[in-house]
Amino acid sequence: MKRAVVLLSGGLDSATTLAIAKNDGYEIFALSFEYGQRHGIEVDSAKQIGQSLGLREHRIAEIDLRTFGGSALTGAIDVPKYRSDTEMAGEIPVTYIPARNTIFLSYALAWAETIGARDIFIGVNALDYSGYPDCRTEFIEQFEQLANLGTKAGVSGERFQIHAPLIAMTKVEIIRRGSELGVDFSLTHSCYDPAPDGAACGECDSCRLRLRGFRDAGIKDPIRYAY
Amino acid sequence: MKRAVVLLSGGLDSATTLAIAKNDGYEIFALSFEYGQRHGIEVDSAKQIGQSLGLREHRIAEIDLRTFGGSALTGAIDVPKYRSDTEMAGEIPVTYIPARNTIFLSYALAWAETIGARDIFIGVNALDYSGYPDCRTEFIEQFEQLANLGTKAGVSGERFQIHAPLIAMTKVEIIRRGSELGVDFSLTHSCYDPAPDGAACGECDSCRLRLRGFRDAGIKDPIRYAY
Numbered sequence: 001m002k003r004a005v006v007l008l009s010g011g012l013d014s015a016t017t018l019a020i021a022k023n024d025g026y027e028i029f030a031l032s033f034e035y036g037q038r039h040g041i042e043v044d045s046a047k048q049i050g051q052s053l054g055l056r057e058h059r060i061a062e063i064d065l066r067t068f069g070g071s072a073l074t075g076a077i078d079v080p081k082y083r084s085d086t087e088m089a090g091e092i093p094v095t096y097i098p099a100r101n102t103i104f105l106s107y108a109l110a111w112a113e114t115i116g117a118r119d120i121f122i123g124v125n126a127l128d129y130s131g132y133p134d135c136r137t138e139f140i141e142q143f144e145q146l147a148n149l150g151t152k153a154g155v156s157g158e159r160f161q162i163h164a165p166l167i168a169m170t171k172v173e174i175i176r177r178g179s180e181l182g183v184d185f186s187l188t189h190s191c192y193d194p195a196p197d198g199a200a201c202g203e204c205d206s207c208r209l210r211l212r213g214f215r216d217a218g219i220k221d222p223i224r225y226a227y
Numbered sequence: 228m229k230r231a232v233v234l235l236s237g238g239l240d241s242a243t244t245l246a247i248a249k250n251d252g253y254e255i256f257a258l259s260f261e262y263g264q265r266h267g268i269e270v271d272s273a274k275q276i277g278q279s280l281g282l283r284e285h286r287i288a289e290i291d292l293r294t295f296g297g298s299a300l301t302g303a304i305d306v307p308k309y310r311s312d313t314e315m316a317g318e319i320p321v322t323y324i325p326a327r328n329t330i331f332l333s334y335a336l337a338w339a340e341t342i343g344a345r346d347i348f349i350g351v352n353a354l355d356y357s358g359y360p361d362c363r364t365e366f367i368e369q370f371e372q373l374a375n376l377g378t379k380a381g382v383s384g385e386r387f388q389i390h391a392p393l394i395a396m397t398k399v400e401i402i403r404r405g406s407e408l409g410v411d412f413s414l415t416h417s418c419y420d421p422a423p424d425g426a427a428c429g430e431c432d433s434c435r436l437r438l439r440g441f442r443d444a445g446i447k448d449p450i451r452y453a454y
Contacts, residue, residue, distance in 0.1 A: 067341070092379045099333055099336040099340055099378055109325070109329060142369070143377075145369055146369045147326075150328065152319045155319075
């Protein structure tokens, strides 16, 4: 059975990505990160999603928070609420974390090479997160080239492949695909700024994209919101 | 004063790289890693080198050892001794660590973006370490492209530059340059497999390259060897 390393954040995108990798026949090695996010809910969600979908191994790597200064997601800046589509489509958001996906993919690559996996899955999406430079096709392709230049396996003629199956999908399409593949969305977590009891705020960019996606997909979002 | 992030391992190559960056007029932010190396001497050396050469900040990031399975440098395999030049020039050595420089550069990139540095220095060398895929010019150039695609600063038109000033130098040239720039080589550490008291083994690839370099440079190697 071919092995794949899947980056699993606890959100609905990475949960759907894991389900796609499983459906493609891979044995799953999921990788999550603890990096001083505002809340610990993400990693708990990732663990539950991993258990519910089934995997060979789930590893949680810790990354020093201070490496990622200056992002709303690590607590340095307030999470913006109720932004319009125009605002969301504009500049790179304050929730951008410096070089995050570069670090995540680097860890995935190291682990993949170690366990003999040549396939890495990441749930980035270029439509909803057009502001993030490291969620674009060009970035993913560039990382794939780097992986094949900078590793023993790569230069030995084996090819690493970075799969980003959601990259060109809309949120509606992602939710429908996840639903078909049996993702339990009640376990997923998207909110940038949840209440102390874990309820999603419903107001940040991530909640708004999620809520609209479920509405347009005609599927009920099973998670709890604060209002 | 322009800021630079310098990857500092405690070896003579990275010490010389730091001295070059300082000589080029940068304010130095040194970054070292604790990643379950066989011995803790590397990080102690890095700290002392940083203090002796002078820097603005020195950060030690911890990386989960298990990410890097299957290398002699993380203890999974024996360090080879007394290898001939032909053997050293041959295959990728067992001291190769999966995706190590990709991870190190990713952290450097995240920190650089956070502190407003656009220059990253790494002491890789393509001649002595020709077996390591992530010590080659192609790899460094590829990472630079990735840095400029995958970060806010990069896509905003600022350019990250990855400096690898030693990449085409011989060990003799590196030692002479370091010596000119005042590197205290007694603080540097190169051995893959030191004795419990810290003495270098003199027998591993790294010791042999170092010893030959000092001999050919006509400079005395001030560190202690086990024999």
